[in-house]
Amino acid sequence: MKFITIGEILLRLSPPNYEKIMTTHNLIMNYGGAEANVAVSLANLGVDSTYFTVIPDSDLGKSTISYLRSNDVHTKHIIKTDGRMGIYYLEEGVSVRSSQVIYDRTNSAFSEYDYTDVDMDEILKDYDWLHLSGITSALSYNCRRLIAKALKSAKKFGLTVSFDPNYRKSLWSFDTARDVLSTYLPYVDVLIGIEPIHVYNEDGVTDVKDGLTMQPSFEEMDKVFRAIDKQYHMKAIARTVRFAHSGSNNSLKAYYYTNGKTYESKLINFDIVDRVGGGDAFSSGLIYALLDNMEPQEVIDFAVASSVMKHSIHGDTNITSRAAIMNLMKDGSHDIQR
Numbered sequence: 001m002k003f004i005t006i007g008e009i010l011l012r013l014s015p016p017n018y019e020k021i022m023t024t025h026n027l028i029m030n031y032g033g034a035e036a037n038v039a040v041s042l043a044n045l046g047v048d049s050t051y052f053t054v055i056p057d058s059d060l061g062k063s064t065i066s067y068l069r070s071n072d073v074h075t076k077h078i079i080k081t082d083g084r085m086g087i088y089y090l091e092e093g094v095s096v097r098s099s100q101v102i103y104d105r106t107n108s109a110f111s112e113y114d115y116t117d118v119d120m121d122e123i124l125k126d127y128d129w130l131h132l133s134g135i136t137s138a139l140s141y142n143c144r145r146l147i148a149k150a151l152k153s154a155k156k157f158g159l160t161v162s163f164d165p166n167y168r169k170s171l172w173s174f175d176t177a178r179d180v181l182s183t184y185l186p187y188v189d190v191l192i193g194i195e196p197i198h199v200y201n202e203d204g205v206t207d208v209k210d211g212l213t214m215q216p217s218f219e220e221m222d223k224v225f226r227a228i229d230k231q232y233h234m235k236a237i238a239r240t241v242r243f244a245h246s247g248s249n250n251s252l253k254a255y256y257y258t259n260g261k262t263y264e265s266k267l268i269n270f271d272i273v274d275r276v277g278g279g280d281a282f283s284s285g286l287i288y289a290l291l292d293n294m295e296p297q298e299v300i301d302f303a304v305a306s307s308v309m310k311h312s313i314h315g316d317t318n319i320t321s322r323a324a325i326m327n328l329m330k331d332g333s334h335d336i337q338r
Helices: 034-044 059-070 120-124 134-139 141-157 174-182 218-232 278-291 296-310 322-329
Strands: 002-006 010-014 028-032 048-052 054-056 079-081 087-091 100-104 129-133 160-164 190-192 198-201 204-207 236-246 249-258 261-264 268-271
Touching (some): 028 034, 034 048, 034 129, 034 278, 054 059, 129 134, 129 278, 141 160, 218 236, 218 249, 218 261, 236 278, 236 296, 249 278, 249 296, 268 296, 278 296
Parallel strands (some): 129 160, 160 190
Antiparallel strands (some): 198 204, 249 268
């Protein structure tokens, strides 16, 4: 099974030891980005993973390629060009202080690139699974056209398409995001996250969020999943529910819908080393479990355990093994492994 994803990889800069950006004199450099995180995590789980992006033709771009290749991600479709690399600054939260992300990605090489001559048919014809995120479409009109091209090519070649709406209010408005992302859903097979999208009822158009509380019950989620399925006819839908007890302690569970039935994972409480990338680890865990043909309850339990595991790892990606995720999923030992 050959997996490919498309999106912007970012330079991540963060103070050490939970320091604040205003007070630190040092910044730790990592790479991240929703789609890149999924590709790296899946590659570390043994999935044949490829990443398409645009990067500056510079030493920074070379470093990016080295990072991806060191994690067994194929980079043959990556375009090198003039321009800057997108950056985000992360101030990691702790105790009563929440994490904070500051984006500096306007006019990046990826968002400014003209994708008119990119042959998506040629790129996607050899793959089985395409993963996309709503963040890409938030970056520019060029990026929206790229995603539309990719979805049409994926449908043409029969790829399974997973999609995480991944709404970021600092990048675009809720209404614009909802209107744009909803147009992609007829092409989507596996929806990971459910906001912001249109659903319809007897009163006309509404938002998914209108039918949900912040921490929805099983019955609420089942109703919303069925409404989405009735309209878009997807193979699977999933979403997480987070309980933030403090900046450094959360609980997480998730719901999963397939073949007309909703499943609920167990709730896991955990302390946080690094919060960013938890949603991408959920996506990679869900995709891996589906590729591995796990049973529905195992699919959602594995995805949640994958996300929880990521919170114990510095950096954006869940660089861990299937065995470690399965151990957490099954309440295994937390003693030292020898």
